[in-house]
Amino acid sequence: MQVQFWGTRGSLPVSLNAEQLRQRLLSVLEKAAHAPAGTLDTAVGRAGFVDSLPFAMRGTYGGQTPCVELRGKDDATLICDLGSGARGLGNAKLARFGPGQPQTYHIFISHLHWDHLMGLPFFGPLYIPGNRLVIHGCHAELEAAVRLQMSAPGFPVDFSLVQGQVEFRLLETGRAYDIAGFRVEAMRQTHGGDSYGYRFEQDGKCFVYATDSEHKLDQEEQWAACIEFFREADLIAFDAMYSLSEMVSVKADWGHSSNMIGVELALAAGARRLALFHHDPLNDDASLDRLLEDSRRFEAMSRSRRPPLEVISAHDGLTVQL
Amino acid sequence: MELEAVVHPKANLVMVRGRIDHGSSMTFSELLHPHLEKCKKGNPPLILNFSGVDYISSAGLRALMIATRFARNQGGRLGIAEFQPLVREVFGISRFDLVIPCFDTLEAALGELA
Ligand SMILES: [Zn+2]
Numbered sequence: 001m002q003v004q005f006w007g008t009r010g011s012l013p014v015s016l017n018a019e020q021l022r023q024r025l026l027s028v029l030e031k032a033a034h035a036p037a038g039t040l041d042t043a044v045g046r047a048g049f050v051d052s053l054p055f056a057m058r059g060t061y062g063g064q065t066p067c068v069e070l071r072g073k074d075d076a077t078l079i080c081d082l083g084s085g086a087r088g089l090g091n092a093k094l095a096r097f098g099p100g101q102p103q104t105y106h107i108f109i110s111h112l113h114w115d116h117l118m119g120l121p122f123f124g125p126l127y128i129p130g131n132r133l134v135i136h137g138c139h140a141e142l143e144a145a146v147r148l149q150m151s152a153p154g155f156p157v158d159f160s161l162v163q164g165q166v167e168f169r170l171l172e173t174g175r176a177y178d179i180a181g182f183r184v185e186a187m188r189q190t191h192g193g194d195s196y197g198y199r200f201e202q203d204g205k206c207f208v209y210a211t212d213s214e215h216k217l218d219q220e221e222q223w224a225a226c227i228e229f230f231r232e233a234d235l236i237a238f239d240a241m242y243s244l245s246e247m248v249s250v251k252a253d254w255g256h257s258s259n260m261i262g263v264e265l266a267l268a269a270g271a272r273r274l275a276l277f278h279h280d281p282l283n284d285d286a287s288l289d290r291l292l293e294d295s296r297r298f299e300a301m302s303r304s305r306r307p308p309l310e311v312i313s314a315h316d317g318l319t320v321q322l
Numbered sequence: 323m324e325l326e327a328v329v330h331p332k333a334n335l336v337m338v339r340g341r342i343d344h345g346s347s348m349t350f351s352e353l354l355h356p357h358l359e360k361c362k363k364g365n366p367p368l369i370l371n372f373s374g375v376d377y378i379s380s381a382g383l384r385a386l387m388i389a390t391r392f393a394r395n396q397g398g399r400l401g402i403a404e405f406q407p408l409v410r411e412v413f414g415i416s417r418f419d420l421v422i423p424c425f426d427t428l429e430a431a432l433g434e435l436a
């Protein structure tokens with residue numbers, strides 16, 4: 001099972017601007033000025049130097065909104081959410097399969113907020129005859145929301161004109177489905193208008209997609225249900241949008257969680273890997289690097305005798321093999 | 323998890339000991355409440371001495387947030403002093419050090435709050 005992140009930002013797409021990029025170049029050149037003599041004389045040396053830099057200096061977390069691809073055996077493709085990251089995913093699929101090889105895409109929508117849906121009109125395969133998109137979700141308004149998004153005056157191409165075949169399937173919580181060779185379960189989460197997490201299992205591997213979810217610390221039942229849903233997952237994509245202090249004070253009831261809660265839940269669930277996800281547009285690359293470092297420290301402090309939990313931070317383009 | 327009031331001329335000083343985690347945060351809140359009620363306008367500040375706290379989780383931090391709000395609403399001053407290094411680090415990671423007055427020493431806390 002392989003998970004590829006195409007969009008990891010919450011709420012709104014963001015990108016580096018000219019001044020941020022200029023500052024970054026300056027900081028890299030500053031480092032280069034202090035590199036040992038000869039390091040930068042060869043291409044291999046230069047690549048090694050760049051790779052040794054902190055992620056926030058050599059890369060970027062990216063700014064597309066949530067879209068995650070899950071590939072299982074037989075090349076089955078599942079997609080979690082259709083944020084702006086879906087554009088890149090669609091283009092990659094078109095480049096790989098072209099119009100001659102129609103595909104089926106099983107899509108799982110956490111909820112109907114813009115940032116999780118805005119990529120659909122830009123998902124290339126939607127417009128190619130023969131392709132089949134099966135859009136799963138737990139909101140009764142799922143189809144209506146998709147149709148509304150692709151209608152005047154919001155978008156020039158009406159949904160009725162797309163050439164691909166689109167089906168909508170409503171899922172329920174509390175039961176397991178067999179979809180494209182995966183065992184799939186949904187869980188209701190605390191978020192404005194509700195959101196749903198999804199648990200995917202195949203051949204003993206498990207991926208949990210759990211974004212846009214607030215975890216209230218005084219709701220014991222919900223806390224326990226979440227641990228059960230995360231149970232021994234190999235990877236959890238977790239809404240780590242806010243710091244804990246923001247989450248329980250000024251941004252309480254805004255429907256998002258924090259890195260520390262993610263670590264606590266994942267440790268309690270005996271999960272193997274936690275990916276911080278749904279990054280706050282307010283956080284730049286350096287802040288996200290620090291957040292990851294903090295999360296790893298907190299994991300080490302909180303682990304006690306439990307097996308270690310690997311904490312990573314999702315970035316656009318990241319691929320994780322389970 | 324235990325709390326012990328210590329006589330001090332300038333503050334309501336409370337020694338806190340143990341782990342404040344998901345299992346014990348309710349007990350912590352209950353034990354703290356009588357001290358919090360005295361933390362109001364005109365009274366000396368409530369200072370929690372954390373030197374005996376070895377771990378604090380999100381639930382414990384939330385309990386502290388509620389306590390701070392309670393104190394502030396009745397015009398009281400509340401601070402935490404003398405952390406073990408790991409616990410001080412958790413306050414930084416959670417950004418709670420930005421919303422709850424944190425001090426390295428009791429003297430520093432008294433200097434600021436008393
Ligand atoms: Zn969102």
Ligand SMILES: [Zn+2]
Nearest residue numbers: 111113191212
């Ligand atoms: Zn949302």
